Amino acid sequence: MEEILFSWNRSSIKRIGTKGYISEATVTVTAEQHYTITVTAGAGGFVFGGGAFPISEIVAVVAQPEPGFHFLGWYENDTRIANAGATYTFPVTGNRTPTARFAVTITGITIANADGIPLSGVEQIERNASTQFRALVNEGALPDGIIWEIFDPNRATVNQNGTVSIGSSTGSVILSAIDPVSGIRHSISLRIV
Numbered sequence: 001m002e003e004i005l006f007s008w009n010r011s012s013i014k015r016i017g018t019k020g021y022i023s024e025a026t027v028t029v030t031a032e033q034h035y036t037i038t039v040t041a042g043a044g045g046f047v048f049g050g051g052a053f054p055i056s057e058i059v060a061v062v063a064q065p066e067p068g069f070h071f072l073g074w075y076e077n078d079t080r081i082a083n084a085g086a087t088y089t090f091p092v093t094g095n096r097t098p099t100a101r102f103a104v105t106i107t108g109i110t111i112a113n114a115d116g117i118p119l120s121g122v123e124q125i126e127r128n129a130s131t132q133f134r135a136l137v138n139e140g141a142l143p144d145g146i147i148w149e150i151f152d153p154n155r156a157t158v159n160q161n162g163t164v165s166i167g168s169s170t171g172s173v174i175l176s177a178i179d180p181v182s183g184i185r186h187s188i189s190l191r192i193v
């Protein structure tokens with residue numbers, strides 16, 4: 001229950017006929033403005049917090065990844081919120097819609113051919129050709145952001161889609177797929193014939 005206080009003075013009292021008195025008073029009530037904080041979670045996690053809060057109140061929202069995922073960050077209008085950890089605390093200044101983003105936690109990488117068949121050891125590849133490879137993670141999920149490397153750029157090159165272009169020299173090169181977050185790497189040898 002909210003208590004409203006007001007005051008009046010004797011000069012504001014007026015006599016009305018013979019029946020009684022009336023007092024005139026002006027009452028001003030100021031309502032506290034609230035803003036809405038709407039938090040959402042991307043695939044792979046859930047969030048806590050949000051609601052209606054008065055201006056300047058300190059609010060904490062929390063992101064929790066599901067098993068097999070990790071927290072990437074808080075985003076608003078597709079822009080990452082700098083220095084915001086899984087628990088993000090901020091003062092209310094207006095309506096906000098922070099979104100927590102999550103990604104698959106990579107526990108293992110396998111290099112596969114274009115058909116998705118895992119490869120290991122030494123693979124034979126022809127000179128002056130291009131071959132597509134794929135990275136499989138966590139027993140089959142296709143990753144975002146895998147880095148591809150070739151350890152002999154004079155004989156072959158690889159783009160970030162996993163396409164290896166072989167030059168005219170024979171020999172061997174090492175092809176690696178690397179997860180930049182965990183540092184997990186898988187390598188195979190390519191024998192150029």
